[in-house]
């Protein structure tokens with residue numbers, strides 16, 4: 001019954017490494033997910049799990065000491081990793097745009113808002129300055145900035161954080177991209193402003209029919225905005241599914257732990273059980289399952305053999321031994337106060 | 345902004361008064377009787393007494409200072425003890441030579457410093473960067489007078505190292521003639537290099553570190569995410585921000601050249617303010633010494649003021665971030 005969605009972006013087994021003084025660091029190691037056309041996919045995980053590096057890898061905007069080692073990033077069937085720098089520039093800001101976590105510092109302080117939005121338009125649409133400025137005003141209107149004619153002439157320091165994030169959105173959407181990557185777009189903002197910005201992104205997505213990659217550490221944001229979710233842990237995707245399944249029937253112990261540490265009113269929570277332990281250092285990754293040191297049900301095999309990201313059922317992928325034929329633990333386990341039967 | 349300018353202008357008044365007091369006291373800081381020192385060895389008592397009378401040295405110090413400051417405000421700094429000409433005339437004849445030298449030296453150091461700094465930052469941690477920074481370190485640590493003497497040895501006297509021959513065109517460019525008013529730019533070449541080298545090194549290092557800091561900023565990542573080419577990321581987005589602190593250094597450097605060209609002018613026999621000061625000290629012509637020191641100090645204070653104001657102006661958008 002499920003209709004086959006067209007995937008605008010496919011990330012397969014992405015591996016991104018950084019050269020550091022302490023040796024090579026694999027910040028992203030085997031990340032796979034798909035972005036269906038017109039949908040929002042969330043990438044969720046604790047800080048340091050490699051969400052930003054994943055998105056920067058897609059746009060090939062890594063710092064000088066970082067590089068993509070392996071994998072492919074298929075945008076409309078073409079591998080972005082194989083494009084020339086020039087071809088990649090034509091995609092950035094035009095077909096794939098990005099907004100960032102820090103609205104206060106993401107705009108250039110010495111140019112006006114209008115100049116900065118215009119620049120994107122002039123680069124990609126090859127239109128005149130005057131025309132670009134006119135369209136910049138329209139964009140500011142689109143993102144709900146009052147008196148846009150006045151605002152285009154202002155410098156970033158004259159705007160609040162929420163306004164600046166709206167400007168960033170206007171700039172990102174100026175060329176009508178097919179994918180918007182939003183890296184924690186509301187994390188640095190006040191709670192009330194957060195809701196407005198999320199609402200704006202959702203509204204524009206519907207109107208402009210684009211796909212969104214919503215990066216966040218906040219499952220609340222995922223619940224509100226996403227159609228699909230990739231849960232990341234220590235540089236890997238550990239669970240990928242549609243958002244309903246994720247909240248109703250989470251499978252990976254880490255996802256369960258995350259959900260359990262989130263206060264919810266839709267289900268009875270006996271008590272909040274936090275995930276014990278700490279995120280492993282990228283210099284010292286566990287050899288088996290990366291979550292094993294913190295997992296309440298880890299077995300001997302978990303500590304020695306790394307699990308693969310396997311498809312289970314329809315459009316669902318899990319990286320956990322519990323869901324494989326080789327599971328050597330109990331067939332009934334209790335995870336964060338929840339009993340579940342696993343196949344074995 | 346206007347308030348800031350007015351405040352800074354008012355702040356310079358006590359500084360200028362302090363400077364004038366200091367300059368005035370020069371006369372009393374040297375050991376012995378100023379009139380006797382100025383008159384020179386073997387001068388008769390009568391000559392010394394006349395000089396003392398002429399300079400008003402018999403009055404109490406505060407009366408002398410009052411006279412000094414009231415005429416200074418009117419542009420009268422007294423007369424040279426040696427030539428008898430007004431100090432102001434002596435200075436203005438030399439002033440523009442020093443200004444010219446300082447302007448050329450500033451242009452040279454800005455030109456070389458900016459290019460070297462940008463290249464170094466864009467290629468940081470490559471051999472190019474290391475090479476430029478080593479050269480800059482040399483430029484910074486070389487004493488002016490030493491560089492000047494080396495340049496004279498090599499180019500003016502033609503004693504190139506390793507027995508190399510100097511091509512005629514090069515000799516033509518750097519040859520020195522007796523200096524004076526209306527010096528051709530050719531005579532300025534070696535002194536400008538001497539004076540500007542250290543400045544170029546400072547600007548190169550400053551530009552590099554400022555560029556590196558700016559290149560790491562979030563808005564540079566934003567520019568790249570928009571599809572801006574690497575060239576424009578550097579020249580449109582990074583440079584404009586990175587130059588703000590460099591402008592300050594350039595201004596201060598120019599001020600420093602004006603006051604600090606003493607050695608260079610002496611080595612190359614350029615008749616600028618520095619040379620005038622040195623000669624006056626040698627001849628114990630105190631009114632001239634007072635005059636040059638006062639003029640240089642005032643210029644330095646004013647250049648500083650201008651630099652502060654322009655920095656504030658350029659930094660306005662960033663400051664409030």
Ligand SMILES: Nc1ncnc2c1ncn2[C@@H]1O[C@H](COP(=O)(O)OP(=O)(O)O)[C@@H](O)[C@H]1O
Nearest residue numbers: 018020027047048049050051052053054063282
């Ligand atoms: N420039 C860099 N150099 C070295 N390591 C880096 C660099 N940037 C990121 N990393 C590593 O990548 C990991 C993931 O970072 P990031 O993707 O920013 O996490 P987040 O999920 O919070 O966005 C970090 O823990 C860090 O160790």
Ligand code: SF4
Nearest residue numbers: 289292295302320321
């Ligand atoms: S593989 Fe084992 S340690 Fe890892 S999450 Fe699954 S059960 Fe836990």
Ligand SMILES: [Mg+2]
Nearest residue numbers: 051052183184
């Ligand atoms: Mg991040």
